[in-house]
Amino acid sequence: MAVDDSAGGEGLLRAPxxxxxxFNRTTxxxxxxxxxxxxxxxxxxxxxxxGRVVCPPVEYDPQTGAPLDEMVExxxxxxxxxxxxxxxxxEGQPLQTPHALALIQLDGADTAMLHVVDAPGPESVSTGARVRIRWSDEPTGAITDIACFELDGGAS
Amino acid sequence: MTADDRGDRSISTLPEGLWTQPTPSVPVDLGDDPVRRQVVPASMRYDYTPGLASTRFLRGLAEKRFLGERCPETGEVYIPPRGVSPVSGLPTTEQVEVGPKATITSFCVVHIGFGFNAPPTPFVSALFLPDGAAVSLYGTMGEVSHDQVRIGMRVEPVWVDDDQLTESMENIRYWRPIDEPDVPAEQLKGHM
Structure with missing residues (x-):
């Protein structure tokens, strides 16, 4: 039987x-x-x-590769x-409303961590702005225990 | 979901001295139940379309038919068809029904199953060359012990019930042996 592609994409199957x-990984x-x-x-x-504090913590020094063992709060x-x-x-992002994706340097840390900031709009976010953790209501021992960050001063 | 739900298995230990890591000092009390494992899913969601040729193939499967397409230069029939011949690069222009009887060209005894449709282990996954086709389809064997399967074995597909047929390879529940003499391995060269 001759193949007929003349109808183009008509009748083309499509599926999710x-x-x-x-992944089930050891921590x-x-x-x-x-x-x-x-x-x-x-x-x-x-x-x-x-001597710098890396947060989130890593197992090996970013510069020298030496194993690290002194955790600090x-x-x-x-x-x-x-x-x-x-x-x-x-779908699957930590916040289901428009938000900022930010690098956040926690007080006492010398590096920044990537997380989301719940804010009313881009005009309310700025480099140098102070933020604090909004904790998840049901912590499970995962990064998602930080539900998001919110602007200090309670703007959100 | 807990680790146990995912078929948790113990972790092999490395030989002494091969790899060591200091235990960190921690400034706070972590309690009696520190986190040791995490399920970290990574997922990608696509809106998939198989294209014109494979759409024809899948619609054929919904009628329990294997529809390949012929290379205009070599005459070989490829299945599932991709619309072009993988050998000559030319568009395939003729649709050819092949099978459903087939020959095992390669197989593997599987002892660690995964996927939500995996049969109980051990089972055999295999490549099945439908009669008249140049290349094999992937599937699993049923109705036979894993140690009885061999290259050249003649088989046929076992389909789902007619009211369960869709445009999907999942229409084939598994393949089973049929009472025909084996095909000599030399005849299967180049058809895996």
């Missing part, structure tokens, strides 16, 4: 396809301590070889060091 990897001693502390609404960083408030506005929210 989800490719999902349900290791450092990330394990970090997420365990989040469950208790505390944030831990780790002291690097040069940092604050639950911090400062936005960089950000962009997410106007079109996609």
């Amino acid at each position: 396809l989800v490719i999902e990897y349900p 290791g001693p450092v990330v394990g301590a970090f997420v365990t502390a989040l469950r208790d609404r505390r944030v831990l960083g780790i002291r690097g070889a040069d 940092v604050g639950t408030s911090g400062t936005i060091t960089s950000w962009s506005w997410v106007s079109q929210v996609r």
Whole structure:
């Protein structure tokens, strides 16, 4: 039978396809301590070889590769060091309303972590703005125990 | 979802001295139940379209038919068809029904199943060359012990009930042996 493509895409099949990897990973001693502390609404960083505090903590020094072992508690408030506005929210993102995606340097830390900031609009967000953690109501020992950050002063 | 739901398995230990990591000092009490594992799903959601040729193939499957397409240069029939011949690069212009009887060209005994449709282990996954086709379809074997499966074995598909047929490879529940002599392996060269 001759193939007939003259109808083009008419009648073309189409279906949702989800490719999902349900990784079950071990946390290791450092990330394990970090997420365990989040469950208790505390944030831990780790002291690097040069004395700087890396948060979220890493197992090996970013510069030298040496194993790190001195965890330190940092604050639950911090400062936005960089950000962009997410106007079109996609499924699975931490917030389902338009929000900022920001690098946040927590008080006592020397590096920034990526998280979302719940804010009414891009005009209310700025580099240098103070933010604080809004904790999840049901902590499970995961990064999502930080529901989001909110602007200090309660703008949101 | 807990780790146990995912078929949790113990982690092998590395030989002493191969890899070590210091236990961190932690300034706060982590309690008796520190987090050791996490399920971290990564998912990608697509709106998938198989294209014109594979759409024809899938519509054929809904009628329990295997519809391949012929390369105009070599005459070989490819299945599932992609609209072009993988050998000559020319558009395929003729639709050809192949199978449903087929020959096993390769197989593997699976001891760790995964996926929500995986049969109980051990099972055999295999490549099935439909009669008249140049390439094989992937599937699983049923109605036979895993140690009885061999290259060259003749098989046929077992379809889902007619009211369950859709445009999907899942219409084939599994393949089963049929009472025909094996095909010599030499005849299967180049058809895996």
